[in-house]
Amino acid sequence: MAEPTTGPLGAHPAQGIRIEGLRKRYGRGDTAVDALRGVDMAVAPGEVVGLVGPSGSGKSTLLKCLGAVIEPSGGRMTLGEASIYDEGWRIPDLRALRRDKIGFVFQAPYLIPFLDVTDNVALLPMLAGRPNGESRERARELLAALDVEHRARAMPSQLSGGEQQRVAIARALVNRPPVILADEPTAPLDSERALAVMRILNRMARQYQTAVIVVTHDEKIIPTFERIYHIRDGRTHEEAGEGRGLE
Amino acid sequence: MISLAGRDILHGWGKFVFTGIGLGLLIGVTLSMAGIYRGMVDDAEVLLDNSGADLWAVQKDTLGPYAEPSNLADDLYRSLQTLPGVARAANVTYLTMQVRPLADAASVGDAAARERRAMVVGVVPGGFGEPGQPESLVAGRHLTRGHYEAVADISTGFRLGEQLRIRRHAYRVVGLTRRTVSSGGDPMIFIPLKDAQEAQFLKDNDAIVAQRRRSAANPAFNRPGQPQVLDAVLASQTQSNSVNAILVRLTPNADPNRVAADIRRWKHLSVYTRAEMNEILQAKLIATSARQIFMFLVILSVVSAAIVAFIIYTLTLGKIREIAVLKLIGTRNRTIAGMILQQAIGLGLIGFVVGKTVATLWAPVFPKYVLLLPGDAARGFLIVVIICVLASLVAIRAALRVDPAEAIGG
Numbered sequence: 197m198a199e200p201t202t203g204p205l206g207a208h209p210a211q212g213i214r215i216e217g218l219r220k221r222y223g224r225g226d227t228a229v230d231a232l233r234g235v236d237m238a239v240a241p242g243e244v245v246g247l248v249g250p251s252g253s254g255k256s257t258l259l260k261c262l263g264a265v266i267e268p269s270g271g272r273m274t275l276g277e278a279s280i281y282d283e284g285w286r287i288p289d290l291r292a293l294r295r296d297k298i299g300f301v302f303q304a305p306y307l308i309p310f311l312d313v314t315d316n317v318a319l320l321p322m323l324a325g326r327p328n329g330e331s332r333e334r335a336r337e338l339l340a341a342l343d344v345e346h347r348a349r350a351m352p353s354q355l356s357g358g359e360q361q362r363v364a365i366a367r368a369l370v371n372r373p374p375v376i377l378a379d380e381p382t383a384p385l386d387s388e389r390a391l392a393v394m395r396i397l398n399r400m401a402r403q404y405q406t407a408v409i410v411v412t413h414d415e416k417i418i419p420t421f422e423r424i425y426h427i428r429d430g431r432t433h434e435e436a437g438e439g440r441g442l443e
Numbered sequence: 444m445i446s447l448a449g450r451d452i453l454h455g456w457g458k459f460v461f462t463g464i465g466l467g468l469l470i471g472v473t474l475s476m477a478g479i480y481r482g483m484v485d486d487a488e489v490l491l492d493n494s495g496a497d498l499w500a501v502q503k504d505t506l507g508p509y510a511e512p513s514n515l516a517d518d519l520y521r522s523l524q525t526l527p528g529v530a531r532a533a534n535v536t537y538l539t540m541q542v543r544p545l546a547d548a549a550s551v552g553d554a555a556a557r558e559r560r561a562m563v564v565g566v567v568p569g570g571f572g573e574p575g576q577p578e579s580l581v582a583g584r585h586l587t588r589g590h591y592e593a594v595a596d597i598s599t600g601f602r603l604g605e606q607l608r609i610r611r612h613a614y615r616v617v618g619l620t621r622r623t624v625s626s627g628g629d630p631m632i633f634i635p636l637k638d639a640q641e642a643q644f645l646k647d648n649d650a651i652v653a654q655r656r657r658s659a660a661n662p663a664f665n666r667p668g669q670p671q672v673l674d675a676v677l678a679s680q681t682q683s684n685s686v687n688a689i690l691v692r693l694t695p696n697a698d699p700n701r702v703a704a705d706i707r708r709w710k711h712l713s714v715y716t717r718a719e720m721n722e723i724l725q726a727k728l729i730a731t732s733a734r735q736i737f738m739f740l741v742i743l744s745v746v747s748a749a750i751v752a753f754i755i756y757t758l759t760l761g762k763i764r765e766i767a768v769l770k771l772i773g774t775r776n777r778t779i780a781g782m783i784l785q786q787a788i789g790l791g792l793i794g795f796v797v798g799k800t801v802a803t804l805w806a807p808v809f810p811k812y813v814l815l816l817p818g819d820a821a822r823g824f825l826i827v828v829i830i831c832v833l834a835s836l837v838a839i840r841a842a843l844r845v846d847p848a849e850a851i852g853g
């Protein structure tokens with residue numbers, strides 16, 4: 197087994213993702229479930245880390261806390277330069293936080309079926325109040341970087357699974373968030389496509405200096421991580437990964 | 444900003460348009476119902492306008508002649524004409540009956556098919572300006588001779604020069620008019636007063652014979668040595684001296700209420716001004732139909748609301764996943780509620796346009812006059828929008844309850 201590493205956070209003290217002693221308890225009294233019991237994690241800008249663990253270990257719970265859709269029960273979270281949770285939310289507008297600071301990629305792409313590819317990606321900057329033209333320009337740039345430019349006017353239902361997932365990644369990146377949270381992004385893809393998605397995530401992470409957490413069970417992609425967090429019974433253990441397969 | 448609602452509608456336009464058309468047909472029926480009510484009100488106004496009267500003198504303690512039967516002596520009008528403020532007083536009779544064109548042997552079936560229910564109006568011949576005469580003609584001339592002429596409403600389908608049978612006699616159509624209808628919506632046929640009196644009070648031959656026999660058997664009438672008494676009695680029985688109302692036209696500066704009061708006091712008649720007559724028609728004759736129509740309007744509105752609510756709710760439930768994603772990536776509740784609201788209103792717009800169009804298209808096909816007022820359309824539009832807004836609330840509530848955490852899943 198690999199040695200726990202110190203992590204790259206020392207180089208970027210105020211960047212990326214930092215989680216300290218994060219706790220989450222569902223319910224109360226006899227039926228309470230302690231899903232997270234003190235999670236520590238750090239992801240540097242430009243880094244892609246894996247988060248693996250058995251079913252019920254708290255992976256989704258951790259993503260939901262980081263994604264500011266459920267409230268932790270204690271601990272600290274820092275995204276980018278801002279402390280967002282410190283024994284209580286530090287940010288008044290969690291919706292704007294999600295929109296501006298976090299990109300989400302899911303197991304299924306969940307594109308908006310009535311918007312074409314470009315507008316699916318451009319939607320976020322539009323919602324943030326940017327002009328349509330500028331938003332679409334940004335979307336096209338990303339689609340080009342992800343090699344789906346030629347499908348820019350297509351509707352999501354006309355795309356292949358891999359293309360849809362690339363569009364979803366473009367959507368996650370479009371607001372240049374410091375953080376991307378990906379929940380089983382390669383589950384429905386064959387190993388060729390799964391590796392392609394991981395290549396893209398790594399390339400984008402480096403290019404935009406984004407900190408990426410990928411929750412996965414997927415044996416095909418686990419070797420690609422340089423660092424992996426194992427989560428068990430609500431606690432994380434850091435491990436060095438193999439960091440190969442992306443060449 | 445981008446219109447999420449608009450994009451969604453364009454994406455699934457088939458569903459939208461079909462639902463909109465269905466809703467539109469309902470709205471069309473609703474507008475037509477309102478139009479039928481307006482038509483009845485307007486028919487009543489036209490009925491009063493066409494009578495050319497400022498006052499209606501009728502049998503005491505009746506609401507005649509349109510709402511209740513009323514009988515007056517046909518010589519009373521003379522004494523009314525002498526009252527100050529009265530310019531002209533004219534007898535009139537109203538009788539609703541079946542009228543058919545006179546048929547030769549070849550066209551019996553045709554004549555039967557063209558039989559019409561009509562209101563036969565007996566007026567004093569004289570032409571334009573005479574109370575009771577139709578205001579304007581679309582063809583031919585007014586009644587001028589005392590007997591066996593008719594002016595028919597064009598909607599009867601009778602033609603100029605054609606002969607009509609009314610009771611025993613044949614009448615030649617000398618003029619055609621339009622928009623003259625009874626309060627029941629039947630077209631009018633104008634004939635000379637004397638003929639109308641006869642038609643109205645005339646009995647059939649068997650009845651006359653039977654009555655003659657009875658009178659002759661009565662020793663009070665059939666006195667030995669005085670045969671002229673029986674003759675006089677029989678003559679008075681077969682001839683009518685009654686009319687249904689006296690139409691009174693006032694001099695330009697006369698006060699209708701004062702003249703009406705005078706007539707009531709001196710002549711022991713019931714008298715109604717134009718406003719009172721209108722009130723009688725609206726409150727007594729149209730009121731029940733109006734309530735009926737109002738009930739339909741309420742039911743149709745509820746059904747429309749239910750349809751919009753159901754459709755919008757179903758469409759929204761079909762998008763729960765997308766709504767969760769939209770919320771997760773930071774879409775405001777306001778934006779999501781706005782999207783659903785706009786779709787509901789969009790559906791209402793399609794429905795209204797379709798409804799207004801079909802109501803306009805099918806209005807002339809209705810047997811009764813359908814009057815589509817722009818004001819009613821505007822009110823209808825407002826109600827449609829309000830219904831759509833209310834109907835979308837259920838869907839909006841469902842959408843706002845969606846937890847963005849659902850997008851991340853387990």
Ligand SMILES: Nc1ncnc2c1ncn2[C@@H]1O[C@H](COP(=O)(O)OP(=O)(O)OP(=O)(O)O)[C@@H](O)[C@H]1O
Nearest residue numbers: 222223229231250251252253254255256257258853
């Ligand atoms: N809303 C909730 N209320 C109560 N308990 C919950 C809730 N969500 C999750 N849990 C519990 O918290 C623990 C962690 O759940 P979580 O969904 O984070 O696991 P996971 O690692 O994502 O599992 P999987 O790999 O199966 O998706 C589980 O024991 C689960 O039963």
Ligand SMILES: [Mg+2]
Nearest residue numbers: 255256852853
């Ligand atoms: Mg999970």
